[in-house]
Amino acid sequence: MEHELLGLEDTTEIVSFKKLYRIIWRMKWLIIAITLVFTLGASYYAIKQPNIYRANGIYIPAKNQTGGGLSQLAGQFGGLASMAGISLGGDKGDDNEIAIELLKSRSFLQSFIEKRNILPQIMAAEKWNESTNTLVYNPEIYDIKNNKWVVNESSDKKTKPTAWDAYYKLLGMINVQYMMKKGMVKISVSYLSPEVSVQWLNWLVEDLNQYWRQKDKQQAVESVEYLQKQIRQTNISEMHSIFYNIIAEQTQQILLTEVRKEYLFKTLAPIVTPEEKFAPSRALLCIVGMFIGSLIALLISFVYVSFCPERKAKNI
Structure with missing residues (x-):
């Protein structure tokens, strides 16, 4: 019974963190490029937003x-x-x-x-x-x-x-x-x-x-x-x-x-003219842009490797 269970486990495909790491390492430049583009885009958008x-x-x-x-x-x-x-x-x-x-x-x-x-x-x-x-x-x-x-x-x-x-x-x-x-x-x-x-x-x-x-x-x-x-x-x-x-x-x-x-x-009290901006939070916009860019980059990388005919040759 134990051997049957072990055999079943051997035939079951389990997600390996080592394989994920290999995919990320192989597609690292694409991931970095896409993340950088989204981060720069979010930064540009944040800078262009007027203070509120x-x-x-x-x-x-x-x-x-x-x-x-x-x-x-x-x-x-x-x-x-x-x-x-x-x-x-x-x-x-x-x-x-x-x-x-x-x-x-x-x-x-x-x-x-x-x-x-x-x-x-x-x-x-x-x-x-x-x-x-x-x-x-x-x-x-x-x-x-x-x-x-x-x-x-x-x-x-x-x-x-x-x-x-x-x-x-x-x-x-x-x-x-x-x-x-x-x-x-x-x-x-x-x-x-x-x-x-x-x-x-x-x-x-x-x-x-x-x-x-x-x-x-x-x-x-x-x-x-x-x-x-x-x-x-x-x-x-x-x-x-x-x-x-x-x-x-x-x-x-x-x-x-x-x-x-x-x-x-x-x-109740005289209204004070604000000296500090209320919005936008430019740092938060940059972080959100970087986060979205990294998720999209990872998704593209996984899809590309899954359908790439050379994935077996690359041992992934």
Whole structure:
């Protein structure tokens, strides 16, 4: 039985590390050449990639700090107010999560691009000139001297981009993290220029606060108008007292929208202009290129030796 097993083992082809070593040694120059080509290609690609800088901001939800009488009224008159279409904050969802989704929405970002006139910086900028502190634009896309887009008449496809086209590119530059347990929101913007990344981050939060402020103001004004109408139509003194209490709180809400600039998100600390690049990791790109090149080289070598008619003559 043992002899039969030994005979079976002898007839079974087992991969030999010695044979693999012989193949690698025989094809070493091809392996080195292919690996070197991929490494040089990855290095060239990494060098050509522009630096990306990331501006980070940490914000505290400002609306959480305005409970007080409004939250008390929400418990007392929340049902009545909801019947009137008025929100006192007691049964509201998480405004922070809603605001984050709004920040990433197409409608908000497209209006942001148009309002701030940053379409050329998104679609045509190639790199940042550190010595002159200016952006370098692709001359085939945008004429910076005349501030106009270059239109290719020979092409059927329109070359002038729109805010619709720039949406996904801008969205990829924005990163938002909601740290619910800490009660903070971290917003980051990555861009070619460190100063522009800081400016865009400030603009994003500013526009988000303004949008939320206008929304709440409009809702409060409509609520006051509705309650005043109900007061004129109701003769019950107890209902008048309730309506006036709600009107007082809605009026306070209107005053807050007028006074408080950081209405939804309050900056925890001033944003610092980044001095070190966030990306790309050129060393990592070179290592990945070398690794991929070596795998392809080994694969080619094994395939070549397997189908080479001279492999037996070479004792492999």
